[in-house]
Amino acid sequence: MASPAQDIAPLLDKDHVRLTVDGAIATVTLTNPAKRNAQSPAMWRTLAKAGRVLPGSVRVVVLRGEGQSFSAGLDRTMFTPEGIEGEPSFIDLARSSDGELDSAIAEYQEAFTWWRRNDLVSIAAVQGHAIGAGFQLALACDVRVVADDVQFAMRETSLGLVPDLTGTHPLVGLVGYGRALEICVTGRFVSAEEAVTSGLANLAVPADQLDDAVRDLAGAIVAAPRDAVVETKALLRGATDRTYDEQRGAERAAQARRLRDLAGLGE
Numbered sequence: 001m002a003s004p005a006q007d008i009a010p011l012l013d014k015d016h017v018r019l020t021v022d023g024a025i026a027t028v029t030l031t032n033p034a035k036r037n038a039q040s041p042a043m044w045r046t047l048a049k050a051g052r053v054l055p056g057s058v059r060v061v062v063l064r065g066e067g068q069s070f071s072a073g074l075d076r077t078m079f080t081p082e083g084i085e086g087e088p089s090f091i092d093l094a095r096s097s098d099g100e101l102d103s104a105i106a107e108y109q110e111a112f113t114w115w116r117r118n119d120l121v122s123i124a125a126v127q128g129h130a131i132g133a134g135f136q137l138a139l140a141c142d143v144r145v146v147a148d149d150v151q152f153a154m155r156e157t158s159l160g161l162v163p164d165l166t167g168t169h170p171l172v173g174l175v176g177y178g179r180a181l182e183i184c185v186t187g188r189f190v191s192a193e194e195a196v197t198s199g200l201a202n203l204a205v206p207a208d209q210l211d212d213a214v215r216d217l218a219g220a221i222v223a224a225p226r227d228a229v230v231e232t233k234a235l236l237r238g239a240t241d242r243t244y245d246e247q248r249g250a251e252r253a254a255q256a257r258r259l260r261d262l263a264g265l266g267e
Contacts, residue, residue, distance in 0.1 A: 063138075126150050144200065152183075156184070
């Protein structure tokens with residue numbers, strides 16, 4: 001899949017992560033198609049950095065992967081005794097103290113947390129395989145647009161592990177507890193059709209139309225007033241943690257802020 005921002009000088013380009021910004025739209029691209037965009041701690045650190053260096057003018061972030069697959073999950077070298085050079089192997093992590101292990105995983109998770117910031121709308125453009133860490137990276141975004149060849153799978157349980165890169169909360173929220181449990185413990189593939197019908201994906205299109213569909217969606221989001229989008233996202237993100245009456249109150253407070261701002265009476 002060709003990059004929509006391939007002619008724009010990147011703000012960040014290292015560890016198989018490239019960040020480009022075109023006006024209000026940023027694109028984060030995984031750039032290791034030879035290994036199906038396999039993920040490593042170095043990639044996670046750079047993904048976290050991408051969130052920190054985004055200009056304040058950015059309103060939409062598109063996440064995509066070069067090549068035939070979005071991301072086939074963890075770099076399997078991490079499972080070997082030698083691990084990845086310069087990084088702790090899984091065996092090293094297992095031998096560390098509880099605090100050290102918790103801290104290491106928390107650092108990895110930082111690559112997956114910033115995509116839901118209220119000041120941004122994030123869109124994952126997903127084609128081919130999105131497995132394990134790749135599945136969880138797609139789940140980290142607000143919206144998923146998928147190619148008709150997409151294959152989601154959560155394989156951690158099959159390897160004797162658990163999904164620990166922030167994917168469990170959005171997965172349950174999107175498809176419900178029962179389906180989320182079944183997807184995780186079986187490790188089976190989820191097709192584009194099931195992804196859309198279950199709520200996992202917003203839209204499925206032919207692979208050669210994925211870039212255009214994402215570009216159209218990003219443009220529609222940017223066309224709406226920024227403050228209204230930010231307030232709406234905050235309302236929706238908090239809805240499941242509020243009672244019905246609390247949500248009504250949150251709606252009133254948000255609308256009051258918007259009316260005052262539109263009338264020039266904001267603080």
